[in-house]
Amino acid sequence: MTAIKHALQRDIFTPNDERLLSIVNVCKAGKKKKNCFLCATVTTERPVQVKVVKVKKSDKGDFYKRQVAWELRDLAEVDAKDASKENPEFDLHFEKVYRWVASSTAEKNSFISCIWKLNQRYLRKKVEFVNVSSQLLEESVPSGESQSVAGGDEDALDDYQELNAREEQDIESMMEVCEYAISNAEAFAEKLSRELQVLDGANIQSIMASEKQVNILMQLLDEALGEVDTIEGKLSSYEEMLQSVKEQMDQISQSNRLIQISNTNNGKLLDEIQFLVNYMDLSKGHIRALQDGDLTSPKGIEACINASEALLQCMNVALRPGHDKLMAVKQQQHLFSELRDTFARRLTNHLNNVFVHQGHDQSSTLSQHTAELTLPKHSPLHRDLLRYAKLMEWLKNTHREKYEGLSRTYVDYMTRLYEREIKDFFEVAKIKMAGTTKEAKGKFATLPRKESALKQETESLHGSSGKLTGSTSSLNKLTVQGSNSRRSQSSSLLDMGNMSASDLDVADRTKFDKIFEQVLSELEPLCLAEQDFISKFFKLQQHPTVTPPLAQPEMEDADGALPSRMPPQAEHRHSMSSEKDMVRLMMNKIFQSIETELNSLIALGDKIDSFHSLYMLVKMSHHVWTAENVDPASYLSTTLGNVLVTVKRNFDKCISGQIRQMEEVKISKKSKVGILSFVTGFEEFAELAETIFRNAERRGDLDKAYVKLIRAVFMNVEKVANESQKTPRDVVMMENFHHIFSTLSRLKISCLEAERREAKHKYTDHLQSYVINSLGQPLEKLNHFFEGVEARVAQGVREEEVSYQLAFNKQELRKVIKEYPGKEVKKGLDNLYKKVDKHLCEEESLLQVVWHSMQDEFIRQYKHFEGLIGRCYPGSGITMEFTIQDMLEYFSSIAQSH
Numbered sequence: 001m002t003a004i005k006h007a008l009q010r011d012i013f014t015p016n017d018e019r020l021l022s023i024v025n026v027c028k029a030g031k032k033k034k035n036c037f038l039c040a041t042v043t044t045e046r047p048v049q050v051k052v053v054k055v056k057k058s059d060k061g062d063f064y065k066r067q068v069a070w071e072l073r074d075l076a077e078v079d080a081k082d083a084s085k086e087n088p089e090f091d092l093h094f095e096k097v098y099r100w101v102a103s104s105t106a107e108k109n110s111f112i113s114c115i116w117k118l119n120q121r122y123l124r125k126k127v128e129f130v131n132v133s134s135q136l137l138e139e140s141v142p143s144g145e146s147q148s149v150a151g152g153d154e155d156a157l158d159d160y161q162e163l164n165a166r167e168e169q170d171i172e173s174m175m176e177v178c179e180y181a182i183s184n185a186e187a188f189a190e191k192l193s194r195e196l197q198v199l200d201g202a203n204i205q206s207i208m209a210s211e212k213q214v215n216i217l218m219q220l221l222d223e224a225l226g227e228v229d230t231i232e233g234k235l236s237s238y239e240e241m242l243q244s245v246k247e248q249m250d251q252i253s254q255s256n257r258l259i260q261i262s263n264t265n266n267g268k269l270l271d272e273i274q275f276l277v278n279y280m281d282l283s284k285g286h287i288r289a290l291q292d293g294d295l296t297s298p299k300g301i302e303a304c305i306n307a308s309e310a311l312l313q314c315m316n317v318a319l320r321p322g323h324d325k326l327m328a329v330k331q332q333q334h335l336f337s338e339l340r341d342t343f344a345r346r347l348t349n350h351l352n353n354v355f356v357h358q359g360h361d362q363s364s365t366l367s368q369h370t371a372e373l374t375l376p377k378h379s380p381l382h383r384d385l386l387r388y389a390k391l392m393e394w395l396k397n398t399h400r401e402k403y404e405g406l407s408r409t410y411v412d413y414m415t416r417l418y419e420r421e422i423k424d425f426f427e428v429a430k431i432k433m434a435g436t437t438k439e440a441k442g443k444f445a446t447l448p449r450k451e452s453a454l455k456q457e458t459e460s461l462h463g464s465s466g467k468l469t470g471s472t473s474s475l476n477k478l479t480v481q482g483s484n485s486r487r488s489q490s491s492s493l494l495d496m497g498n499m500s501a502s503d504l505d506v507a508d509r510t511k512f513d514k515i516f517e518q519v520l521s522e523l524e525p526l527c528l529a530e531q532d533f534i535s536k537f538f539k540l541q542q543h544p545t546v547t548p549p550l551a552q553p554e555m556e557d558a559d560g561a562l563p564s565r566m567p568p569q570a571e572h573r574h575s576m577s578s579e580k581d582m583v584r585l586m587m588n589k590i591f592q593s594i595e596t597e598l599n600s601l602i603a604l605g606d607k608i609d610s611f612h613s614l615y616m617l618v619k620m621s622h623h624v625w626t627a628e629n630v631d632p633a634s635y636l637s638t639t640l641g642n643v644l645v646t647v648k649r650n651f652d653k654c655i656s657g658q659i660r661q662m663e664e665v666k667i668s669k670k671s672k673v674g675i676l677s678f679v680t681g682f683e684e685f686a687e688l689a690e691t692i693f694r695n696a697e698r699r700g701d702l703d704k705a706y707v708k709l710i711r712a713v714f715m716n717v718e719k720v721a722n723e724s725q726k727t728p729r730d731v732v733m734m735e736n737f738h739h740i741f742s743t744l745s746r747l748k749i750s751c752l753e754a755e756r757r758e759a760k761h762k763y764t765d766h767l768q769s770y771v772i773n774s775l776g777q778p779l780e781k782l783n784h785f786f787e788g789v790e791a792r793v794a795q796g797v798r799e800e801e802v803s804y805q806l807a808f809n810k811q812e813l814r815k816v817i818k819e820y821p822g823k824e825v826k827k828g829l830d831n832l833y834k835k836v837d838k839h840l841c842e843e844e845s846l847l848q849v850v851w852h853s854m855q856d857e858f859i860r861q862y863k864h865f866e867g868l869i870g871r872c873y874p875g876s877g878i879t880m881e882f883t884i885q886d887m888l889e890y891f892s893s894i895a896q897s898h
Helices: 002-016 105-122 134-138 147-160 165-177 185-279 285-291 298-315 327-364 379-398 400-444 451-463 483-496 504-538 566-577 579-590 595-609 612-630 635-663 678-694 699-723 729-747 750-775 779-795 798-805 812-819 822-839 846-873 884-897
Strands: 018-026 036-043 048-059 065-073 077-079 089-094 095-104 128-132
Touching: 002 018, 002 036, 002 048, 002 065, 018 105, 036 105, 048 105, 048 699, 048 729, 048 779, 077 105, 089 779, 095 105, 105 134, 165 379, 285 298, 285 327, 298 379, 327 379, 327 400, 379 400, 400 504, 400 595, 504 579, 504 595, 504 635, 595 612, 595 635, 612 678, 635 678, 635 699, 678 699, 678 729, 699 729, 699 750, 699 822, 729 750, 750 822, 750 846, 779 798, 779 812, 779 846, 798 846, 822 846, 822 884, 846 884
Parallel strands: 077 128
Antiparallel strands: 018 036, 018 095, 036 048, 048 065, 077 089, 089 095
């Protein structure tokens, strides 16, 4: 193995500046036995690179060649397979696992030991050794052959040190002195040995000469120790002398410490007394204000506010540990409690009296507003009560029960007051609103009604919750008849005491709109002012989770009184409510009659005229939008939003009722139809709606209603046209769709643009259809003749050969043409004009349009006949008995004569 190592070193590693440290003869595990050598090498140049090289014998000769080399730093793990038994197998984990079988266990152990040393020296223990005996890794110097292979070379590598620059200079100067150093190395070595002996002798003599000096130094040290003992004796005597002084100073220090402790305790006691005096002492003026302070004058109220705040500060002072056990503190706390109870009782009684007196004063002014459509202003009451706002806050923090009791008292009082005011206000509004109907009825000399009867009707309407009937409009009340029958039917309806929307003047509707706007304008500031007062007076906006002073309506007692204490579950539920919810609870209780009265007023307006729902929808939407911009969660916004739903429902009901009346129309069998009443009714509705909804927020609702109505109008026009017996279907469709097209074109309703185009299309189609059907075949025999000609051509007969057919020769053509002289044609056209005039109505003025269309159609037929004569009878000279100019004169003269 040694010979192989030297051969490998010489042939493979020395040319690459590498030194071979260990070698092992191996073969791959589990395969055909092909031996090779694994070599552990290091480079001779720095930095040192450590590698594991696989060397294999060449197949062509006895020399070895380098096959694979791995960097030792890429080695992750060395697995010896078994640490307790001899096993020649081992694995090396590089980028993949290489499994080897050594020729002997000794060689494997020697190679692994070398790898371990190289790992310790160069890689800082990076490689992991698995199943390797600890004794093998702990051996510092291997024995036998491994020592010569790995240990000796490695130790030589450790002993080698490179010369520095100074050492090189010294050696060069020495070799220059001895010129024969290179030629005669032995003589140079003997000279160096002699000089080294001379230096050693000089060192020994120097050491012997220094012994005398050491003796002198030891003597001086002994003298110094004697002096130290003398000084220690003196210090001991001094310490004994100072011992008594030390004891006296200790006594003085102890006395000073006791005095300091006493002063500190006295200072702390003084601080505690000053704390109690400063924070738990209530002045006599404050006590007098709490006991007997004037709660009516501004100065007295200000004094009571200051006293209550001072009392609250004294009661809420944070006492230090032990203060509550002092008798003086207990007495002060008892005094504060008595003052708190006394003042709370005085304040509660006074505010109750204020509520009662203010209520009486306010009731006396109600008579001034009964004749006018205005609500009493409560700003004086609010202004007087707001002076007690801080006292209410104090009561809220100190006496919760009394605070809630006052809140309930105020709510009960204001509920009765507002209910009476709002009821009277809405009664005046209903009388004024119903007065418009009464005046309108007076114009038609209908049955008069006394004011008491009218009031009785409004009261019954206010108290009822059933459905309102009798709502009429021009769109759903008139039947589809001629203009004369419609006028007679309107008179019969007036005799029955009912009033249609078309009978109401624009002034009446405008007056209703002003009344409804006045009602909303009066309610809005009233609710906002009361809500603002509740927030300020009861201090509900300062604490986001305070339990509201008002219980839910379902928590009332059997006699209607609110309980003084809410159940724990309800208390927890209300503690999570926001301040706006609390204010709204109080507002709901106070103004509980507003929504009912508004719904009753809306029902009356809808009963008077269903078109009033348009006015109410616009006004209510605007006020809801305004209230939501101010506060989306306010009582006013919520209430008006609920009422808006009712108004929108009435609006939808109005539209549905009109559509239903369209579907139930009956036409007269004796008179011509003309323009249908619900078509003119839609025109009236659209004109009124465009006026009302100009710049309105709820334009989308109107657009949806438009679409529903126009589709119903289209459908029912076709239905009436199909049922008509007196008037041709095309005339009904033509006239009514022309009227619809004219109306939509004039009003320019953007959402009905498609319907406008559809109406124009239907009008044009039915005009053409009526012209063709009415005109028919004015030259009937001639028309039949040419139909036969066209049939022959269609069968394959050439046009110029048609004249050779026996039934269609030139003699037959001349015979047919002679039957239609100009005089007969003019007579037939005159009869046709009378027939068209009988079918069409005067309102739409379509007679000249229809007559002109008939003229164009007749000319078209004439030109068609002339074209056939020219193609099928060329050169025959056959022409009609009249010309196109004659026809134009016939149509013009007939139109002028009528």
